[in-house]
Amino acid sequence: MALRINDLVPDFKAETDQGAISFHDWIGQGWAILFSHPKDFTPVCTTEFGAVAQLAAEWEKRGTKVIGVSVDGVEAHQKWKGDIETFAGAKAGFPIIADEKLDVSKAFDMLPAEAYLPDGRTANDTATVRSVFIIGPDKKLKLSMTYPMSVGRNFAEVLRALDALQLTYNVPLATPANWTEGQDVIVALSLNDDQAREKYGSIDVKLPYLRTTKAPK
Numbered sequence: 001m002a003l004r005i006n007d008l009v010p011d012f013k014a015e016t017d018q019g020a021i022s023f024h025d026w027i028g029q030g031w032a033i034l035f036s037h038p039k040d041f042t043p044v045c046t047t048e049f050g051a052v053a054q055l056a057a058e059w060e061k062r063g064t065k066v067i068g069v070s071v072d073g074v075e076a077h078q079k080w081k082g083d084i085e086t087f088a089g090a091k092a093g094f095p096i097i098a099d100e101k102l103d104v105s106k107a108f109d110m111l112p113a114e115a116y117l118p119d120g121r122t123a124n125d126t127a128t129v130r131s132v133f134i135i136g137p138d139k140k141l142k143l144s145m146t147y148p149m150s151v152g153r154n155f156a157e158v159l160r161a162l163d164a165l166q167l168t169y170n171v172p173l174a175t176p177a178n179w180t181e182g183q184d185v186i187v188a189l190s191l192n193d194d195q196a197r198e199k200y201g202s203i204d205v206k207l208p209y210l211r212t213t214k215a216p217k
Helices: 023-029 043-054 054-060 076-086 103-107 155-168 193-200
Strands: 013-016 017-022 031-037 062-070 096-097 131-134 141-146 185-187 206-207 212-215
Touching: 013 076, 017 023, 023 062, 031 043, 043 054, 043 062, 043 076, 043 155, 054 062, 054 096, 062 076, 076 096, 131 155, 141 155, 193 212
Parallel strands: 031 062, 062 096
Antiparallel strands: 013 017, 013 096, 031 131, 131 141, 185 212, 206 212
């Protein structure tokens, strides 16, 4: 069954280029982003890992750990990081899981159960391993995105989505289309107008079911 929003994400043990991890323990009490790739030393993925490396200060500011998954081994990951850092001009300080047996890719429903790695494989053999998973402090999936191999991921959008998720986590708020940090947010329908004003101060009633307010600090 596909992994759905608010499902508890799979726990697993795995080797990374920075040593062994137990996933839930590695997440700890904060937010985490798992981003996956079909093969090391591929062009689009190199630019994406580079983008993640360049955003190290942004992940830290948001209390969010990032971890990559690629279906090659630890030694390949370590060598590939040299290319990533050369391209990005930034240190790739995050770990990369060595998912050679496809255990993680299958647990997160990125590959069918019968998938395997043939000899002389190319990235096409694991093409669907092109996903982003944002995981909350409760170890539950909060958002996922899957891209085709020809389209590089927009990590500015990942950051924007992370900001929205953190702002609305366990509070009666939502964000409108194209929302960015600092813009007004939507009051959830679980609050009536009086309750909304008591909780958030002034509200702007645009429609009976669409009310906005200033984003909490």
